Amino acid sequence: MLNQTVPLDRVFHALADPSRRGMVERLSRGPASVGELARPLAMSLPAVVQHLAVLEGSGLVRSEKVGRVRVCRIEPAALGTAERWIAERRTLWEHRLDRLGDLLAEDADASHRGRES
Template sequence: MPKHREDLDRVFHALSDPTRRALIERLVRGPASVSELARPFEMALPSLLQHLSVLERAGLVTSSKVGRVRTFQLAVEALTPGAEWIGRQRLPAERRLDRLGDFLTPDTTKEN
């Protein structure tokens, strides 16, 4: 399997979980420490760290550690391949729907 496909699989796998999507949504607002990210979730810290690890392996987030505080930030550019893939799938479908709409719409310019 080509590497870019494996990368895309990792991104979509990471985004398939609602907790990980919520973490991404929070990180859109800016970097946050693990404790800040954990606040809204009712789960053990090791479970949250597993979610962050999945996001980091997919390249969607990066982290840095200063002292005892680990901070995560969104890697915005990592979302681009997924968005491009979705766009490539959407365009042909939209064209088919446009053609269907043209077929189903009566042509009022023709005289009877």
């Protein structure tokens, strides 16, 4: 498994901003133009375009130009990468807690039997 650190950096960084998460949220309900993405945000259009560039750079969003409007859509794969990383860490400490639980159980068991070992 290749150590793909760069995309994770970009995906998590992209998600670390509430405006960008708002855009992802909007796009998860369906495609939208830059103007539509900008409407709910209290900032200039160029600022929104910069956020969009971060999202595209992370692979979370892709866009194409149709006439004079740019249509943006979500790109599920990148979100999956982030979700998977988190899930893997969770699995690790869950297993660790399992082993800890086993140890405690053994311990309890041992003390019932009169603390051998």
